[in-house]
Amino acid sequence: MKLTDESKSFHYGVYAIVAQIPYGKVTSYGHIAYLLNKPQNSRQVGSSLKHLSGIINILNADLDTESEIYIDINTLPWWRVLSSSGKISPRENSNGQYIQADRLREEDVIVSDSHIVDIEEYGWFPDEVDF
């Protein structure tokens, strides 16, 4: 697996923002793209999370020599990211959506049977964020 510096930067930004979503709150792929000043890249945000386990190793390997912030795959709250409609995105080849629903419920977020979360109540959509 090989990544350009530009995409590494993008992935890093995604993870840095996801890490700041408060407990019990959710945001959208599109909003993360917006915070990264790339509002057209919502799909790519989903890709960053889909390939989280592989990409994070690449990023952290680089960080060993650049002494930046280490991203811990075990604590990164990827389950707090949903589609803009408030629905947990269905996966093609995994049951990750059910794990995501369980993780949210563990944080007392109400998830309907059809995997919809009330954005008005749980949404976290800051205009800007440091990372």
Add this chain to the structure above:
DNA sequence: CGCGTGACTCTAC
């Protein structure tokens, strides 16, 4: 290098 794919979104019926 080109092409299909998808953890997206918005706009129009």
Add this chain to the structure above:
DNA sequence: AGTAGAGCCACGC
């Protein structure tokens, strides 16, 4: 309130 259709773009073949 659904739901096609189109735009989007890095990843993986």
